[in-house]
Amino acid sequence: MSQTHRTRLLIARKVPAAVANRAEADFHAFVTESDMDSASVVDFCNRHDVPAILIGKKSGLQAEHIAALPSTVRIIANASAGFDHMDVAAARERGIAVTNAPDALTECTADFTLLLVLAACRRASEYERIMRNGWGKSFGMTDMLGTRVNGKTLGIVGFGRIGRAVAKRAQGFGMRVIYTDVRRADAALENGATFYASLDDMLPQCQVLTLHVPGGGVPLMAKKEFGLLRKGAVFINAARGGLVDEDALYDALTSGHLFGAGLDVYQHEPNVDPRFAGLDNVFLTPHMASATIETRDQMGFTALDNVAAVLDGRAALNPV
Ligand code: DGY
DSSP, X not given: OOXXXXXXXXXXXXXXXXXXXXXXXXXXXXXXXXXXXXXXXXXXXXXXXXXXEEEOSTTOOOHHHHHTSOTTOOEEEESSSOOTXXXXXXXXXXXXXXXXXXTTTHHHHHHHHHHHHHHHHTTHHHHHHXXXXXXXXXXXXXXXXXOOOTTOEEEXXXXXXXXXXXXXXXXXXXXXXXXXXXXXXXXXXXXXXXXXXXXXXXXXXXXXXXXXXXXXXXXXXXXXXXXXXXXXXXXXXXXXXXGBOHHXXXXXXXXXXXXXXEESOOTTTTOOOHHHXXXXXXXXXXXXXXXXXXXXXXXXXXXXHHHHHXXXXXXXXXXX
């Protein structure tokens, strides 16, 4: 850990060098070299009376951790959009501000979602493995066919920043976009997408379905919901693994009900249910949708901006 000057800040997850440098220039920063766990964060805060903490998934703070923090803590900044790794209500009760980084990763997550759509529809995983195994056999007109993307109907669950950014890209690929959310978006934001008030009503219309809602709570996609998708649909998830009943997804993939899936998130990360790795019709990535140099820097900078605002006595920029 390195220490410099000014107000104390614990950076409890490993951040990009540019973020660490700025933290050290702007704060009396304690910058960890590897992701800290929750107990170490609590212990560190008590020993150093820090007013601000930047956390990640491994250093997620549940109610018992928050109760054990010293009264000096004024802000817990997440360098991520998701904050399902912490108990926001418990922090609020103690008067601790909680922030996230909602804008920083919108574009790259949307790009990656389209990567999953294209890869799952066009069998990228299988084609790539064929090439790595030396190819050696020409394919005929009926062999190894994918399913076309352009002209298909994409259903988006959650029409927030990322959902809308996905819609824009999908329209560029000639897809028809429909969406569901708790309320209908303004026409300008809707940009030609069709609103469905209920997920169950939307599902039968989708040829490709993608989730863009926060995690937590019961799975949104379980046996009944997969059953409502039409046969041959493609399922995409770059949001949170907990949104999906993985047994139901596996059944839908192996029964032939779904054409395929593109998955970046899983119920038990960093472990993936090994059954998925055995399926040809699934394109799998290890929770990397926001993983670009530019976005990871911006996620860290956003967390620092929030810390600066709260410690300066201003309102948090991205309160959750
Ligand atoms: C987020 O920020 O929530 C992304 O999933 C990366 O963790």
